Amino acid sequence: xxxxxxxxxxxxxxxxxxxxxxxxxxxxxxxxxxxxxxxxxxxxxxxxxxxxxxxxxxxxxxxxxxxxxxxxxxxxxxxxxxxxxxxxxxxxxxxxxxxxxxxxxxxxxxxxxxxxxxxxxxxxxxxxxxxxxxxxxxxxxxxxxxxxxxxxxxxxxxxxxxxxxxxxxxxxxxxxxxxxxxxxxxxxxxxxxxxxxxxxxxxxxxxxxxxxxxxxxxxxxxxxxxxxxxxxxxxxxxxxxxxxxxxxxxxxxxxxxxxxxxxxxxxxxxxxxxxxxxxxxxxxxxxxxxxxxxxxxxxxxxxxxxxxxxxxxxxxxxxxxxxxxxxxxxxxxxxxxxxxxxxxxxxxxxxxxxxxxxxxxxxxxxxxxxxxxxxxxxxxxxxxxxxxxxxxxxxxxxxxx
Amino acid sequence: xxxxxxxxxxxxxxxxxxxxxxxxxxxxxxxxxxxxxxxxxxxxxxxxxxxxxxxxxxxxxxxxxxxxxxxxxxxxxxxxxxxxxxxxxxxxxxxxxxxxxxxxxxxxxxxxxxxxxxxxxxxxxxxxxxxxxxxxxxxxxxxxxxxxxxxxxxxxxxxxxxxxxxxxxxxx
Numbered sequence: 001x002x003x004x005x006x007x008x009x010x011x012x013x014x015x016x017x018x019x020x021x022x023x024x025x026x027x028x029x030x031x032x033x034x035x036x037x038x039x040x041x042x043x044x045x046x047x048x049x050x051x052x053x054x055x056x057x058x059x060x061x062x063x064x065x066x067x068x069x070x071x072x073x074x075x076x077x078x079x080x081x082x083x084x085x086x087x088x089x090x091x092x093x094x095x096x097x098x099x100x101x102x103x104x105x106x107x108x109x110x111x112x113x114x115x116x117x118x119x120x121x122x123x124x125x126x127x128x129x130x131x132x133x134x135x136x137x138x139x140x141x142x143x144x145x146x147x148x149x150x151x152x153x154x155x156x157x158x159x160x161x162x163x164x165x166x167x168x169x170x171x172x173x174x175x176x177x178x179x180x181x182x183x184x185x186x187x188x189x190x191x192x193x194x195x196x197x198x199x200x201x202x203x204x205x206x207x208x209x210x211x212x213x214x215x216x217x218x219x220x221x222x223x224x225x226x227x228x229x230x231x232x233x234x235x236x237x238x239x240x241x242x243x244x245x246x247x248x249x250x251x252x253x254x255x256x257x258x259x260x261x262x263x264x265x266x267x268x269x270x271x272x273x274x275x276x277x278x279x280x281x282x283x284x285x286x287x288x289x290x291x292x293x294x295x296x297x298x299x300x301x302x303x304x305x306x307x308x309x310x311x312x313x314x315x316x317x318x319x320x321x322x323x324x325x326x327x328x329x330x331x332x333x334x335x336x337x338x339x340x341x342x343x344x345x346x347x348x349x350x351x352x353x354x355x356x357x358x359x360x361x362x363x364x365x366x367x368x369x370x371x372x373x374x375x376x377x378x379x380x381x382x383x384x385x386x387x388x389x390x391x392x393x394x395x396x397x398x399x400x401x
Numbered sequence: 402x403x404x405x406x407x408x409x410x411x412x413x414x415x416x417x418x419x420x421x422x423x424x425x426x427x428x429x430x431x432x433x434x435x436x437x438x439x440x441x442x443x444x445x446x447x448x449x450x451x452x453x454x455x456x457x458x459x460x461x462x463x464x465x466x467x468x469x470x471x472x473x474x475x476x477x478x479x480x481x482x483x484x485x486x487x488x489x490x491x492x493x494x495x496x497x498x499x500x501x502x503x504x505x506x507x508x509x510x511x512x513x514x515x516x517x518x519x520x521x522x523x524x525x526x527x528x529x530x531x532x533x534x535x536x537x538x539x540x541x542x543x544x545x546x547x548x549x550x551x552x553x554x555x556x557x558x559x560x561x562x563x564x565x566x567x568x569x570x571x572x573x
Contacts (some may be wrong), residue, residue: 144454150466151434154469158427198527
């Protein structure tokens with residue numbers, strides 16, 4: 001770890017902390033603490049607000065390219081000003097509240113949804129010493145802060161006084177509750193292996209390299225890879241994105257709980273969706289992909305927050321790619337995937353992680369046995385469950401197509 | 402510091418009272434969720450981080466969902482409101498039952514020895530909590546788990562047993 005000792009002293013690495021101290025260093029102590037907190041809040045809102053703006057553009061561009069059309073390209077260079085044009089359009093649109101709607105709840109739903117998704121940004125370590133709030137129970141906080149989203153989506157659907165919105169709210173409730181379980185169960189093995197609920201502690205546990213080039217990231221263990229896959233599928237479902245976008249299915253529910261929303265409230269829902277997607281991807285990076293650690297020792301000269309951003313963007317682009325490729329699930333398929341496939345797999349995976357933890361001192365040939373047993377515990381149930389669930393369903397023959 | 406406590410107490414009790422006085426069950430559920438959030442804020446104020454986050458996760462995230470499902474699946478329409486004010490005899494029973502619970506609670510608090518001086522808050526880490534739950538309190542944890550499982554199975558039996566002439570309505 002001798003190169004690390006020198007690199008994390010570099011100016012670029014300590015840049016954000018130095019900048020913060022330079023901006024608020026002249027203030028007396030209590031005011032300085034408040035100023036630091038405000039500065040962090042402003043920084044997070046600015047960074048993720050801009051990321052949201054350009055993510056919508058990237059999504060439209062990439063979806064366009066995948067569907068063999070150019071995507072937005074008329075506003076600014078290559079359509080770069082499109083998000084700002086959209087923002088101005090949303091702000092100037094009329095805000096319509098249905099006469100039969102419950103006005104307070106109709107207003108409150110998007111606000112609560114956005115607030116809950118912003119709160120989850122507080123515990124993600126964005127780089128070395130760059131965690132907004134250092135909490136002992138940070139992982140628990142993350143899921144507690146996200147707990148209000150279900151309530152907000154339901155309130156939006158119910159307060160609109162519209163049958164499509166209410167149907168969508170019921171769908172959203174069923175979906176969010178079902179996928180909360182595998183999401184939490186896929187995080188438990190990480191907590192079990194690292195012995196801490198603190199996100200900085202989990203990142204610290206993934207530092208270093210085996211033989212100098214294989215990072216100690218949890219995704220490079222059999223149970224870690226399985227938990228990562230379960231986590232990403234559940235996170236996709238939790239953020240209501242395609243292929244799990246049943247609550248807002250345009251073709252059958254005319255956008256579901258968003259039907260009666262217009263103008264900026266509609267934009268707030270989208271902002272919350274993208275923020276939630278960013279936050280879950282950030283947690284996935286923290287839990288499984290080594291957080292802000294560089295993949296190779298020679299690449300440590302690149303600042304830690306850049307590595308975090310690279311991993312985060314990779315996951316977000318993966319989300320967009322999935323949206324362009326996968327058709328929407330039916331509600332019964334959605335439920336079956338959660339309860340009959342992901343939950344049992346996550347439970348078995350917990351056992352695999354326990355086995356991995358108690359055999360940590362196995363050496364030499366036993367190391368092979370350890371890998372073989374753990375890999376078997378991951379692949380075996382996956383194969384058996386997958387085959388059992390799809391029995392009699394495929395392969396399909398299209399006689400009239 | 403005490404102003405914060407008073408504020409939290411006002412929010413907690415206020416939303417609970419409002420929840421009891423609303424005639425739309427759904428509004429009651431949402432207000433009750435606000436009350437639970439107030440309880441979580443109190444835990445946070447008292448320095449019990451873990452309990453606060455668990456409270457939000459379980460009550461705001463899960464139990465409110467169960468209540469919403471119960472309300473939505475048992476109401477016939479959204480204008481199906483709770484019955485209006487009941488006759489005086491019911492109010493008397495309510496006051497009796499509430500008074501009994503309040504008496505037990507107040508006497509328990511009054512007889513407990515509360516330290517007059519504020520002792521320094523013990524710094525309990527999450528791992529200490531975990532080892533306590535797995536060690537001295539393991540039996541309690543198991544009993545609570547079994548109790549909840551029995552309640553869950555009971556709910557399934559009640560919901561699935563549609564043989565009787567009347568349907569069990571909205572048993573939580």
